Amino acid sequence: MQLNNYFWYFQKAIPERICDQIIQYGNSKEDKLGVTGRYEDKKLNKKEIIDLKKKRNSNVVFLSDSWIYKEIHPYIHLANQNAGWNFQWDYSEPCQFTKYKKGQYYGWHCDGSNKPYSKKELGIGMYGKVRKLSVTVSLSDPKDYSGGELEFDFRENDPDKKRHIVKCTQILPKGSLVVFPSFVWHRVCKVKKGHRYSLVIWNLGWPFR
Numbered sequence: 001m002q003l004n005n006y007f008w009y010f011q012k013a014i015p016e017r018i019c020d021q022i023i024q025y026g027n028s029k030e031d032k033l034g035v036t037g038r039y040e041d042k043k044l045n046k047k048e049i050i051d052l053k054k055k056r057n058s059n060v061v062f063l064s065d066s067w068i069y070k071e072i073h074p075y076i077h078l079a080n081q082n083a084g085w086n087f088q089w090d091y092s093e094p095c096q097f098t099k100y101k102k103g104q105y106y107g108w109h110c111d112g113s114n115k116p117y118s119k120k121e122l123g124i125g126m127y128g129k130v131r132k133l134s135v136t137v138s139l140s141d142p143k144d145y146s147g148g149e150l151e152f153d154f155r156e157n158d159p160d161k162k163r164h165i166v167k168c169t170q171i172l173p174k175g176s177l178v179v180f181p182s183f184v185w186h187r188v189c190k191v192k193k194g195h196r197y198s199l200v201i202w203n204l205g206w207p208f209r
Helices: 016-027 046-053 066-082
Strands: 008-010 059-063 095-100 105-109 130-138 145-147 150-153 165-167 177-181 185-188 191-194 196-205
Touching (some): 016 059, 016 095, 016 196, 066 130, 066 196
Antiparallel strands (some): 059 095, 095 196, 130 177, 130 196, 145 191, 150 165
């Protein structure tokens, strides 16, 4: 799918006090190692953990509180309109509060899939739908860490392009957020110092036609 805009950002959109509340709330919960699709819903052995960390190494907590969605949803709608995507979506998955410590990262990946969610036990909100819009909110002050940059690779969406990596420096200020189609490839570079906290939300709709 060719797009005029591969992402849309808002700087300092979420108040710092809200960012601090999310960090405090997320840190009050027990975290777990973030996994990729092939490792979901299973207890990993040592070999599988080593293999997973070659692709992804971060700790996550899932939050589903309405006050968090209330802060972020308006920007998803606005980005969807302003970027010209106009994707149909009507449901948000639990928010992923993500912790990146020194040495942690998430390699190249995309959030979307061609196959809709098929597990009926997930609930009516997710069943039969696909991820369409992803959101990353920067919760940390950039002075508190180095590295950990969010990068996009737009070449994956246009085979004729040369490798086209773009650093999303626009969301470095605390409270900034970026919205992008869930099929866009991206990564989080290795954190060199400090802690980077972010919030990720995947937003679902009926499959593209």
